[in-house]
């Protein structure tokens with residue numbers, strides 16, 4: 001009985017850490033339309049693990065791919081297919097995402 005109790009106590013902090021990490025994961029849906037990335041501004045908490053789910057819904061755009069320079073991420077955006085972009089942990093401030101030529105953009109603001 002004592003042994004079981006001890007194991008329970010030891011496993012508690014581990015579970016809490018795990019739960020906390022899950023809580024700050026933020027999945028954000030973005031579309032690429034004729035107006036660019038929508039939404040173009042995403043607010044998250046600093047330290048959040050951000051996962052973008054990006055769907056390009058138009059051919060009238062040059063944003064057929066998404067680029068996050070500071071994360072060294074580049075992904076093709078096939079028409080009408082959701083692409084999952086895992087950005088990992090977001091630092092305080094601005095994280096920009098753009099088309100390949102840097103003309104169409106949006107940003108993630110962490111505070």
Ligand SMILES: [Cu+2]
Pocket residue numbers: 062063099100101102103104
């Ligand atoms: Cu472009």
